[in-house]
Amino acid sequence: MEILASLEQSAFSAWVRESGSLWAYPGILFMHTIGLGLLVGASTAIDLRILGVASRVSLAPMERFLPIMWIGFWINAVSGSILLVADASTKLTNPAFAVKMGCIALAVVDIFLIRRYVFRDPGLDRGSVSPIGKTLAAMSLLFWTAAMTAGRLMAYIGQDSGAPEFFNRIGG
């Protein structure tokens, strides 16, 4: 935690929080939304298909969309780390952040399980997806919804963000 405290004090973190540059806090938040769009977007489409929507679409070629999800994941891992480091003392004590990280961990493990039980299933595209596969897809939708909800609620639960002008608390 010492490391995080000192990172939070670093010049880079100060720039993220305080520079007022569009490429700092706002830009990083924007990248985080893009990553979310790629990751959760692609995941949602694949999960829906596994659950039976658009059932004439072959599942096997949809595995080609997994790299999009990984691109989104890494964009968010990097942008998320920057956001965390710039504000570690408030975020690390925010229960919503802990829930978000937990849900993301579960969702990522779920991706690997879906690859194993759906895309590597010898019976893929010969009849509907196995019950395990469908359960994993439903859980994936749930985990990502929970992660997004927890992420949004970070602005409303816990301490105010350390970023001065860019207060998270908005709306009602």
Next chain:
Amino acid sequence: MLVSFANWIHATPLGWAVGGGVPWLWPACETAHFIGLALLLGCVGLFDLRMIGMAKGLELGPLQRLVPWGVFGFVLNVITGVMFFAGKPYQYLNNYVFWLKMLFVALAGINVLLFYATGLQRRVEAVGAGEHAPAAARVVAAVSLLLWFGVVYWGRMLPFLGTSF
């Protein structure tokens, strides 16, 4: 005219509730707005990416059956968007970034209309596994992706470039 609409909707019970009368409602709408975003970018986005040439093993006709879910996401966002507007109309009305976002949504809508009106959608429906979509479809798809990411950009920038919140 917009001002009178804004005043009218803000004075409704909905406007009161979203604007702070029911405190959890605003965050709930935001969460729903993100879910709509994920559905829209995911389902329409993957369709666009296939038209551009990714994951060629997919047939385009069946893949289109995912698009209605993307439309559902869009509708969810229109509903929650109207709710945000009802709750705090002036942070949107007076914010040029909001109007840019609406412009991009309108342009994306025109793009979709052209996709159908020109008969391009018919041609795309017939594209099979391993086949290229027509060049015009690739343009429509690229424009679609650019515009929707633009909508996300302007939306994200509402508090920063503009005067919201």
